[in-house]
Amino acid sequence: MKREGPQPGEIYLAEFPLHNPCGHEQQGIRPAMVIAIPERARFPVLWVIPITTDREQPWLKSSSHLYLRLSKGIGGLPANSVLLLDQLRSLDTKRVKRFVGTVNQTLLQKVMHHCLQILGPFKSH
Numbered sequence: 001m002k003r004e005g006p007q008p009g010e011i012y013l014a015e016f017p018l019h020n021p022c023g024h025e026q027q028g029i030r031p032a033m034v035i036a037i038p039e040r041a042r043f044p045v046l047w048v049i050p051i052t053t054d055r056e057q058p059w060l061k062s063s064s065h066l067y068l069r070l071s072k073g074i075g076g077l078p079a080n081s082v083l084l085l086d087q088l089r090s091l092d093t094k095r096v097k098r099f100v101g102t103v104n105q106t107l108l109q110k111v112m113h114h115c116l117q118i119l120g121p122f123k124s125h
Contacts, residue, residue: 006034006046006093009108011075011100014048014091026050026087031100033075033083035111044093049111054080065114076101085114 006012014032032048051070054060060067060082068083077100103111 006037006096007102008034008036009105010034010102011051011077012048012096013098013100014050015095015097016050016089016091017095026052026084026089029097031077031081032091033103033111035088035108035115038090045090046093046096048089048091049115050084050087050089051077051081052084054082057082065117068111068114070103070107074101074107075103083111085111085118088115088118 011031011033013029015029016027016032018027031051033051034046034048036047038045038047054069060069063086066084066086068085070077070081070083072078072080074081
């Protein structure tokens with residue numbers, strides 16, 4: 001079966017820009033989970049959440065709503081990892097390098113729920 005390109009819930013190795021890094025922005029080649037593909041965007045972009053290796057960093061416990069742990073093997077990840085929900089970003093599709101794996105629908109829904117909590121309630125005026 002032919003793949004149609006990145007889909008929400010899939011994990012890819014992606015290239016995060018190295019030029020002008022600021023503060024704690026993610027950079028370099030790292031896994032990232034696709035969470036959305038904006039329709040009718042001006043350019044072909046994906047909304048992704050970068051992933052880092054889980055090394056029992058102290059900030060994981062103090063902000064568990066911002067950092068979701070993924071066990072080794074989930075989505076094809078080679079090590080225990082952490083989704084960095086506070087680093088959600090738009091990434092050009094050309095920066096997607098290699099398919100790693102797919103997470104199940106239950107985990108994707110959990111990730112989306114956490115993203116909505118971070119964004120907070122929206123009020124229309």
